[in-house]
Amino acid sequence: xxxxxxxxxxxxxxxxxxxxxxxxxxxxxxxxxxxxxxxxxxxxxxxxxxxxxxxxxxxxxxxxxxxxxxxxxxxxxxxxxxxxxxxxxxxxxxxxxxxxxxxxxxxxxxxxxxxxxxxxxxxxxxxxxxxxxxxxxxxxxxxxxxxxxxxxxxxxxxxxxxxxxxxxxxxxxxxxxxxxxxxxxxxxxxxxxxxxxxxxxxxxxxxxxxxxxxxxxxxxxxxxxxxxxxxxxxxxxxxxxxxxxxxxxxxxxxxxxxxxxxxxxxxxxxxxxxxxxxxxxxxxxxxxxxxxxxxxxxxxxxxxxxxxxxxxxxxxxxxxxxxxxxxxxxxxxxxxxxxxxxxxxxxxxxxxxxxxxxxxxxxxxxxxxxxxxxxxxxxxxxxxxxxxxxxxxxxxxxxxxxxxxxxxxxxxxxxx
Amino acid sequence: xxxxxxxxxxxxxxxxxxxxxxxxxxxxxxxxxxxxxxxxxxxxxxxxxxxxxxxxxxxxxxxxxxxxxxxxxxxxxxxxxxxxxxx
Numbered sequence: 403x404x405x406x407x408x409x410x411x412x413x414x415x416x417x418x419x420x421x422x423x424x425x426x427x428x429x430x431x432x433x434x435x436x437x438x439x440x441x442x443x444x445x446x447x448x449x450x451x452x453x454x455x456x457x458x459x460x461x462x463x464x465x466x467x468x469x470x471x472x473x474x475x476x477x478x479x480x481x482x483x484x485x486x487x488x489x490x491x492x493x494x495x496x497x498x499x500x501x502x503x504x505x506x507x508x509x510x511x512x513x514x515x516x517x518x519x520x521x522x523x524x525x526x527x528x529x530x531x532x533x534x535x536x537x538x539x540x541x542x543x544x545x546x547x548x549x550x551x552x553x554x555x556x557x558x559x560x561x562x563x564x565x566x567x568x569x570x571x572x573x574x575x576x577x578x579x580x581x582x583x584x585x586x587x588x589x590x591x592x593x594x595x596x597x598x599x600x601x602x603x604x605x606x607x608x609x610x611x612x613x614x615x616x617x618x619x620x621x622x623x624x625x626x627x628x629x630x631x632x633x634x635x636x637x638x639x640x641x642x643x644x645x646x647x648x649x650x651x652x653x654x655x656x657x658x659x660x661x662x663x664x665x666x667x668x669x670x671x672x673x674x675x676x677x678x679x680x681x682x683x684x685x686x687x688x689x690x691x692x693x694x695x696x697x698x699x700x701x702x703x704x705x706x707x708x709x710x711x712x713x714x715x716x717x718x719x720x721x722x723x724x725x726x727x728x729x730x731x732x733x734x735x736x737x738x739x740x741x742x743x744x745x746x747x748x749x750x751x752x753x754x755x756x757x758x759x760x761x762x763x764x765x766x767x768x769x770x771x772x773x774x775x776x777x778x779x780x781x782x783x784x785x786x787x788x789x790x791x792x793x794x795x796x797x798x799x800x801x802x803x804x805x806x807x808x809x810x811x812x813x814x815x816x817x818x
Numbered sequence: 819x820x821x822x823x824x825x826x827x828x829x830x831x832x833x834x835x836x837x838x839x840x841x842x843x844x845x846x847x848x849x850x851x852x853x854x855x856x857x858x859x860x861x862x863x864x865x866x867x868x869x870x871x872x873x874x875x876x877x878x879x880x881x882x883x884x885x886x887x888x889x890x891x892x893x894x895x896x897x898x899x900x901x902x903x904x905x
Binding site: 467469472537538 | 835
């Protein structure tokens with residue numbers, strides 16, 4: 403029988419490292435969320451021409467040598483940056499830590515598309531002669547590449563792998579880290595999500611073929627979940643990794659604690675390749691609440707997944723109403739309205755953007771709503787302007803993905 | 819190409835493959851791997867760049883010729899005799 407109050411069972415967040423289209427650390431990211439600052443711009447990509455995307459501008463060489471970057475991938479580079487930043491933020495002295503007891507759990511939506519497209523383009527310059535195909539291709543495209551590059555860079559000899567869960571992967575990375583700590587497989591987890599997806603044209607092309615790629619004359623207005631004029635997804639890159647520890651270990655070293663992971667839900671719709679289902683999402687939210695021992699009204703902030711697609715946003719609102727409808731003090735917001743859809747990093751980044759609310763007691767809004775879609779008019783949707791509140795104790799973070807994967811993560815303001 | 823041209827061509831490739839290294843002090847008679855952080859994947863990169871830039875095929879049995887700068891120049895100069903350095 404699990405003792406939920408046992409400090410070995412309780413898992414806490416002790417460090418955050420991130421890069422997003424509008425910030426390369428939590429302070430900058432949070433400030434821009436409160437100021438309503440988007441990070442979307444126009445870029446020009448192979449075969450597609452001009453598209454809108456969230457691009458990160460972290461310093462790739464802050465923690466990587468040029469040769470390392472040349473050999474590896476953008477996702478690896480994002481991961482290495484986030485890992486270093488998280489460890490520095492946590493105050494952990496890595497060199498006096500047993501690195502065989504650190505696990506690296508990276509959620510990714512996809513991996514390998516960028517490198518494969520680049521190689522096919524490369525050999526197209528040589529009449530498709532495969533002797534020009536890079537010997538670096540396989541280590542670049544194995545699914546564990548981002549986590550593996552972190553392991554190589556930091557000389558971490560504990561387990562490392564990717565968790566593939568479409569756009570729920572960021573939450574799933576955190577959940578995996580939490581579970582491995584509870585099992586005592588590791589003593590510290592670097593967990594979260596990573597995306598390099600804007601560097602593939604295929605994802606843009608597929609969303610466009612699906613009628614799901616956003617366009618707006620003003621790039622910063624293109625990602626507009628819940629707005630009547632929304633017309634699709636803005637793809638973004640990014641990364642967010644947390645240092646997770648058992649509470650007992652965090653307290654032993656006097657760690658700063660951002661929050662405690664108190665519940666999560668993961669399930670599958672089992673209905674459609676791409677269309678989300680309110681029933682599966684509803685069940686997932688209830689699962690998370692039950693695991694946390696909470697009622698719906700205990701939640702202070704629900705951060706939605708909503709990607710700005712005409713249909714997907716509506717389906718999520720049905721699920722949210724099913725669980726939180728009528729609960730007066732449950733505030734709802736969205737981060738994709740600022741940074742677009744950061745794919746594998748989305749869940750982890752979107753949670754990070756809300757964590758400072760435990761201290762500053764402000765709910766950041768969802769921006770870019772000029773005319774709220776009546777079908778998305780949730781009771782306590784925080785629209786365009788931040789909302790100060792009395793207290794934030796619980797944040798629930800939704801992330802849903804293709805093939806009907808659903809996840810919800812609940813983090814509690816830490817108190818002993 | 820002259821021997822100097824070949825040397826510069828190889829330095830050009832090495833500079834792209836190992837951008838953190840300073841090749842100014844490269845000693846031609848000593849093994850490249852003893853002077854710089856170059857592994858077997860890097861040597862495959864050298865072979866690939868020779869192929870891409872100069873259309874030269876280096877069979878695996880000839881890899882030992884790429885061990886020092888001097889051996890590179892000895893091996894490559896006949897193969898590059900009608901070529902210009904890649905820009």
